[in-house]
Amino acid sequence: MKINVIGGGAIGLLTAAKLGRIHDVRLLARTREQSEEIAVKGLHIGDEVIVVETLPSTDWRALGQADVWIVCVKQYDLPPIWEKLKLHAKAAVVFLQNGMNHTDFLQEEDFDYPIIVGSVEHGAIRIDSHTVEHTGEAAIRLADLTGNYAEVLVNQLHKPDFPILFEQDWRLMLGTKLIANAVINPLTAIYQVKNGELLEHSAFEKIAEVLCKEAADALGLEEEQQWANVRRIIYATKANLSSMHRDIQAGRLTEIESISGYVRNHAKQAVPYTDFVYYSILGLTKQQERTNQ
Structure with missing residues (x-):
């Protein structure tokens, strides 16, 4: 071809x-x-x-x-x-x-x-x-x-x-990946940890679970299945740095708008945890831009 x-x-x-x-x-x-x-x-x-x-x-x-x-x-x-x-x-x-x-x-x-x-x-x-x-x-x-x-x-x-x-089903396929990204990417970037640490600390895990629930509800997908998938991905990639974590470290733009931003735009009710990580990543990006100037 x-x-x-x-x-x-x-x-x-x-x-x-x-x-x-x-x-x-x-x-x-x-x-x-x-x-x-x-x-x-x-x-x-x-x-x-x-x-x-x-x-x-x-x-x-x-x-x-x-x-x-x-x-x-x-x-x-x-x-x-x-x-x-x-x-x-x-x-x-x-x-x-x-x-x-x-x-x-x-x-x-x-x-x-x-x-x-x-x-x-x-x-x-x-x-x-x-x-x-x-x-x-x-x-x-x-x-x-x-x-x-x-x-x-x-x-x-x-x-x-x-x-x-x-x-x-393209919605299920992309939605499942987006939910994992909406949990793992911003949290690892904000806390500056590897993926696996999100399940090693009960406080991080609790926030991850609530983020998963907000994203699953916004996309109309089953929360329990999505949380099991997020946990599976975290375990499978536990030694990795997420792409958003690396982007923040390098002072690059992130894809927060198309991940957490998509959840915010399609949510039918308040998503306070998603709002928090969304604005946190925007703030970290601006901070890194000033640092690199």
Whole structure:
């Protein structure tokens, strides 16, 4: 297949590298410097070096058409990317983002091609512009937002060493991941702890459970099942630093708007714990910006 991958972050590099072993992959990187470095050195993942065609984000027209587009940018970078995609894409588009804000505006649009949303369960850290560390092997799950193409695509892309799985219910799929993110990401960033410490201290665990309840209620999902899933993920990733924790440490923007912000926007009743972590992360981000100036 011809696949255009948009985004040179950890998930974009991981996706381009894994799919590039078999398929014809073109990667749209953020900068010309990144695209040139990948062109010279290839994509590095573990001991593997995968060669993929790479272009900077200014060269949309040079990408050409593909059988599928896979968008791996952060939520806050998505709106301008989507405006360009509407002009260029003529085939299925897959969105691999944390949070769910994109589902709101995508459902308001009209397309001639399928829109697929995905949930990435892998752990990945970008080491440099051409190297990604695969910190946790899991799966990518895909579901149809519009159209009826996700299962066909899964059958074309799935490989045992890079599983891509089909899900019937996009709301349940994305909602389940969002609830875990709404609990783990802000709390670990605020308390500056690894994921596992949220269950090692009764006070942290109590706050985590209430955050889970608020998010589950807002999304209309069953609280007990979601709390069991959150606990499972915390145990499975207990030694990890969450992406939001790393973002705060590095002085980067976080995805709090598309995670806790989505819960706040869709809640039918007060969500005081979610409000607290939402505004806390906004405050920490501003504080870190001043520190880095």
